[in-house]
Amino acid sequence: MRIAVDGMGGDHAPKEIVKGCVEALNDLEIEIILVGMQDQLEEELKKYTFDSTRLHIQHASEVITNEDKPVHAIRSKKDSSLVVGLNMVKEGSADAFVSAGNTGAILAGSIFKVGRIKGIDRPAIAAVYPTHKGISLLVDAGANAECKARNLLEFGVMGSIYAERVLGKSRPSIGLVNIGTEEGKGTDLIRDAHGLYQKVDLNYVGNAEARDLPKGIVDVIVCDGFIGNVILKLTEGVAMTMFTMLKEKFTENIMNKLGAAILMPSLREFKKTLDYSEYGGAPLLGVNGAVIKAHGSSNAKAIKNAIKQAKVFAEKEVVGMISNEIQKIGDEENVE
Amino acid sequence: MRIAVDGMGGDHAPKEIVKGCVEALNDLEIEIILVGMQDQLEEELKKYTFDSTRLHIQHASEVITNEDKPVHAIRSKKDSSLVVGLNMVKEGSADAFVSAGNTGAILAGSIFKVGRIKGIDRPAIAAVYPTHKGISLLVDAGANAECKARNLLEFGVMGSIYAERVLGKSRPSIGLVNIGTEEGKGTDLIRDAHGLYQKVDLNYVGNAEARDLPKGIVDVIVCDGFIGNVILKLTEGVAMTMFTMLKEKFTENIMNKLGAAILMPSLREFKKTLDYSEYGGAPLLGVNGAVIKAHGSSNAKAIKNAIKQAKVFAEKEVVGMISNEIQKIGDEENVE
Missing domain, CATH: 3.40.718.10 (Isopropylmalate Dehydrogenase)
Structure with a gap:
């Protein structure tokens, strides 16, 4: 199970995000890909001891902030930690993605990059x-x-x-x-x-x-x-x-x-x-991959719990089950 | 200041309503007209001492319950305590009306019987x-x-x-x-x-x-x-x-x-x-008279406070002021 985490999203990034990742790594049998500015993430990682074979950094040179307009940010900041992380889910190089960043951008990015589940009109935040x-x-x-x-x-x-x-x-x-x-x-x-x-x-x-x-x-x-x-x-x-x-x-x-x-x-x-x-974060439901939006003010514990939740989200094949269920309902014409 | 009170509306009518009226009478310089089944109201009033020159009963032979459909009830139960009370406000024989009865019926009755303030599209409950x-x-x-x-x-x-x-x-x-x-x-x-x-x-x-x-x-x-x-x-x-x-x-x-x-x-x-x-009850705003909806489970204290509120509502000429303000806004065509 490989979980990508947006190292740059949230009020306390990258400090609390990195700390949360290390704590999750010590608790769970997962691999973590920390996405964001390599130098900043490495600087934070120096503070901790952890199994470095299970934590990798994926460099991304841009950051989407809470002030950015969601759709515009997704289109223009192609090398942001958010877009890079979502692309990893799309391509299958990550099984799930966690971000405490700009909610609108996570939603727009998930729809544009990862895509909707067939039959779902509007993904939602749960x-x-x-x-x-x-x-x-x-x-x-x-x-x-x-x-x-x-x-x-x-x-x-x-x-x-x-x-x-x-x-x-x-x-x-x-x-x-x-x-x-x-x-x-x-x-x-x-x-x-x-x-x-x-x-x-x-x-x-x-x-x-x-x-x-x-x-x-x-x-x-x-x-x-x-x-x-x-x-x-x-x-x-x-x-x-x-x-x-x-x-x-x-x-x-x-x-x-x-x-x-x-x-x-x-x-x-x-x-x-x-x-x-x-309780961890809020899953995006209806998106064709396991994406979790963590609270903007997440501390390390919240990030750890969001990663734990992302793991179960991916493991339990929620996306596939939603796809099957929606297919069944779509077949009954009278429900459209 | 004459305040009509629905003696039959609410979960604890007529007992708590009558008690609340007597308490209000002892506290405030007002006249109260208790509207409802004369025998039941008289029976309750026997329990108390009060200034009988300031409390009168207006008999009404029907009762609108919470199970009644509002519009139908207002049209069919013409001699209900609710309709009789609202008509008193309409005709000016009461300055305000308080009821703990069926909310939908109070609203529909106020609009049909007392009418809307000119320029107000939709009265509201505050x-x-x-x-x-x-x-x-x-x-x-x-x-x-x-x-x-x-x-x-x-x-x-x-x-x-x-x-x-x-x-x-x-x-x-x-x-x-x-x-x-x-x-x-x-x-x-x-x-x-x-x-x-x-x-x-x-x-x-x-x-x-x-x-x-x-x-x-x-x-x-x-x-x-x-x-x-x-x-x-x-x-x-x-x-x-x-x-x-x-x-x-x-x-x-x-x-x-x-x-x-x-x-x-x-x-x-x-x-x-x-x-x-x-805090008393909830005023109906936009209706051409002072109508207060008290909580359905009102006890005597709630009724007393609702009556107190109805008195200020009428005294302070809220209806006239709303009418003036709405007229001013209506004149500015660009706000329609």
């Missing part, structure tokens, strides 16, 4: 969503702000396969985010998507209300990328604001400080369940 | 949104799942006036919910609405990311009713799930129980900031 019951998978997390019903069906198909193969959920339940649980609620888009889901063999359980998502009511949360982005960011925002407000209460007086001190180990453990770096 | 900095106002909270750009502009105009007059915000800031803060982000709808906001004299501050809403980044949160509903319900869901998870941590062992016991008074106070019943 994000792990922490809940009371463990984790759910949210598709789409922001790739497609505007969607057709068919896209919402594809998101469910792909999310279901990923949740089963990589997250280990058996026959994952799929819910469509809606503003009520009754049939007929919501927009035309949702009603049309609901109709499409009735025709396929998936564990589709109907509408899911936003209120119930944090409880873990469904394994796969399906919505357009606008709503998905709102759900992810709002969940993070509410949790962070609650922690801030609790902290204020906890330091209000000496008794509260005492109470908080007692609870601190448990609170830290609790906060950990909401920490993105525990 | 909800108080608790934040770290106090409260924001969210428009639309669920009346219009699908919107045009012009609607999103109207929501800002109306929300701004309500936030200033009723919530006491000075020159309220208005933000459009989007999936990024940069101009040009999001959907065509958002970009078009953004263009309309540039042409009017409001304290419009641009895009607001969902992550920042709990911090209180803007006074008026503008979005379509689908997103608005997702934001409200998800905020509630995340907060409730976090409380549940914290509670589990707090009872895990004897030391944690001790720590939690010390913190309990502060935690209760904290939870109160998230309690809807503290």
